[in-house]
Amino acid sequence: MVRFLYSEKQELQIKTLRIIHLDDDVFSASLVQTFLAEEGLVCDIKRVETREDFIVLLEQGGFDLVLADLNLPAMSGMTALVISRERCPGLPFIFVTDTMGEEVAIESLKSGATDYVLKYRLSRLGSAVRSALREAEESEKRRKEEEALRESEQLFRNAFENAVNGRCLTKPDRRFIKVNNSFSEMLGYSAEELATMTFMDLTHPDDLAASRRLAEELLSGRTFAGHLEKRYLHRDGRNVWALTSVFLQRDEKGFPLYFITQIQNITEQKxxxxxxxxxxxxxxxxxxxxxxxxxxxxxxxxxxxxxxxxxxxxxxxxxxxxxxxxxxxxxxxxxxxxxxxxxxSRKQPIELRELNLNDAVTRVEMMISGLLRNVECIINLADEVLTVMGDEGQLEQVLMNLVTNAWDAMPHGGVLNISTGIAVIDRKFVEVQSFGKPGKYALLTVTDNGIGMDEETRKKIFEPFFTTKESGVGTGLGLSMAYGIVKNHKGFINCDSESGRWTSFRIYLPLTGGTNQ
Ligand SMILES: Nc1ncnc2c1ncn2[C@@H]1O[C@H](COP(=O)(O)OP(=O)(O)O)[C@@H](O)[C@H]1O
Ligand SMILES: [Mg+2]
CATH class of the missing domain: 1.10.287 (Helix Hairpins)
Known part of the structure; x- marks a missing residue:
């Protein structure tokens, strides 16, 4: 491959210039060679006359220039120009011809010829070739730069659109310009919906102040980038905790253009x-x-x-x-x-022996039957024998506490459901619920459709002395005791509830040996 180097005066220095010369006239071909040599251009010229030979050379490649006569017996120079443009669009093409009317000259330039030189003015050939090559090299350079830019844009677009983390661009007033798929998925809104919203619409009210502060700090230039752990509001109403990194892009004059934000979902971690x-x-x-x-x-x-x-x-x-x-x-x-x-506190002595959880439920059922006025009590016992190692008295106490709470939660009556069954806890369950060890468990569920509780209450119910009941009614120790006893049995207790609707307690106790009929 020939390399062209420009000196400071933009002089072209050429190692060897490879030229296709399309001309049937041997004499004028050698004249061209002489003129170029006199100009100090070292050339390797391949002369061809026919369309076929011309195409063979073009396809062979590695040429720096085409010189062509306009009028050839085998094909017209204009056809050669068309062929050359098609196959090697960047290859400079100069007509070197006897005569060329003005119209043809314009036509040829329009069709992509780089220049034309008349044979009786071959002294101009050298400079025409030089500037054609320079132009070709510059346009090649431009093409490469554009390609590099396109590639890097593509790269950034991919990095933005396909990132695992949510990414978005917002205007300084926090309206959305662009979001990626992860961002939409994380918060449940499509890109079109987000286009009509602002970043603040998605921010949890309790985190608005901190978010605004961060944006102001960035806009004022006090910080360059900021990080914040905050809650977003998912379309379905739930909170999404995300580690948020924000960066403010400015133009050359320092004027704020847009915020680039990345959010990483840390809800599970939280x-x-x-x-x-x-x-x-x-x-x-x-x-x-x-x-x-x-x-x-x-x-x-x-x-x-x-x-x-x-x-x-x-x-x-x-x-x-x-x-x-x-x-x-x-x-x-x-x-x-x-x-x-x-x-x-699990300091109570515990007497473990093999027992059937179903029997414990039946005994409690006998104790409570008739006591729960207004409340319908539905018991569903598993068909299997649920053998656990347990302290009968303590487990009954746990069940009594749950029943008493359910009863308190249904002052105007309702339905109390007690059921037993088998639960297999696998790794996935442990991950999702973040408690437990994989294995087979006897499951005891106590559900009521009473007043339920909100999230804040639910978080505290196992703490000793936590009660929402009037003094004298509640001691706040029932569930703490249940918690301790269940833990002492190497089991787990958890609670789900919906305020005003229902509450469900689930107790998992490890099954021993079998579930024989
Ligand atoms: N089934 C239930 N429905 C609604 N809230 C409940 C239920 N069970 C427990 N709670 C809440 O948990 C709190 C603590 O319960 P507990 O430890 O048994 O203490 P206490 O019954 O003495 O208040 C209760 O005060 C109540 O707010
Ligand atoms: Mg209680």
Missing amino acids: KLEDQLHHAQKLESIGQLAGGMGHDFNNILTTIIGHASILKKKLPDDGALAHHVQQILIASDSASRLTGSLLAF
């Missing part, structure tokens, strides 16, 4: 963090409650012990006996309370 915090919180409260429960129990044992001695020593019908009896009654309820605390 959920896990929340659950972990929650479990850790319950764990530490558990330790505290356990310690206090233990100390209180010791004190109560002393009180009850002494009161019992007093009671024995006093005549049964005396006035003092009544007071002692009151001390004993109060101590008894105090000790039930500390019992709950100990159960929550």
Whole structure:
């Protein structure tokens, strides 16, 4: 391949110039060669006369220039021009011919000829060739630059459109210019819908202030790029937590053009963090409650012990006996309370033996039947025997607590559903629910269609002393105790609820051995 180099004066220095010369006249061909050589252009010229030979050379490639006579016996120069344009569009093409009328000359230039030189003025050939080559090289350079630009645009477009993270461009007033697929999918709005919205319409009200602050900081130039963990509003109403990175693009004069925002969905991560915090919180409260429960129990044992001695020593019908009896009654309820605390903190002794969960439910059903006025109680027991290692008394206590809460939640009556079954927890379940270990579990579900609870309440229900009930009605220990007992059984308890509609508790207990009929 020939390389053209320009000196500072834009002089062309050529190694060897490869030329196709289309001319039937041997004499004028050698004249052309002489003129070019005199100009200092080293040439390797292939002369052809026919269309076929011309095409063969064009296809062979590697030429820098075509010189062509306008009038050839075998084909017209104009045809050659057309062929050359078609096959090698960038190849300079100069007519070197005896005569050329003005109209033909214009026509040839219009059809893509680079120049024309008349044979009786071959002295012009050198400069014509030089400028043709220069032009060709420049246009090749331009073409390459344009191609590179197109490629890089394509690259950026792909990087934008196919990114796993959501990306968008917004105007300084936060109206959308462009969004990618991930962005649309993450928030549930199509690109067309977003075109009529602003970024702030998608921002959770509690995060609006922080988002505005960040945009202002970028616009004021105080920061160059910013990051924010914030909530977005999905089309279906749920919150989407996303790690948001924003960058402000300005023009050469520093005028803000658009914000480039990238959002990474971290909802799952947030959920896990929340659950972990929650479990850790319950764990530490558990330790505290356990310690206090233990100390209180010791004190109560002393009180009850002494009161019992007093009671024995006093005549049964005396006035003092009544007071002692009151001390004993109060101590008894105090000790039930500390019992709950100990159960929550898993400090309560536990007596495990093989039992059928269905039997425990049946016993509780017998205890409650007739008590739940207005409430229809539907029991669905699994056909299988659900053998778990459990403390019968404690599990019944858990169930009683759930039933009592359901009853409290349906002051105007309703339906209470208790069912048992088998749940297989696989890896996917563990990932989605972010609790549990894979395996086979006995599942106990208690559902009511009572007042339900909001998300804020639901998050706190297992904490000891958390209650929404009037003092005297609730102690806030029922569910903490249930939580502790279930954990002590190597099981899991969770709760789903919809405010004003329903609440459902699910307890998973590991199945031992079999599920024999
Ligand atoms: N089935 C239910 N429906 C609605 N809210 C419930 C239900 N079960 C529990 N709760 C909520 O959980 C809180 C804590 O329950 P719990 O620990 O048993 O304490 P308590 O019943 O003494 O209030 C209740 O005060 C109530 O707000
Ligand atoms: Mg309760």
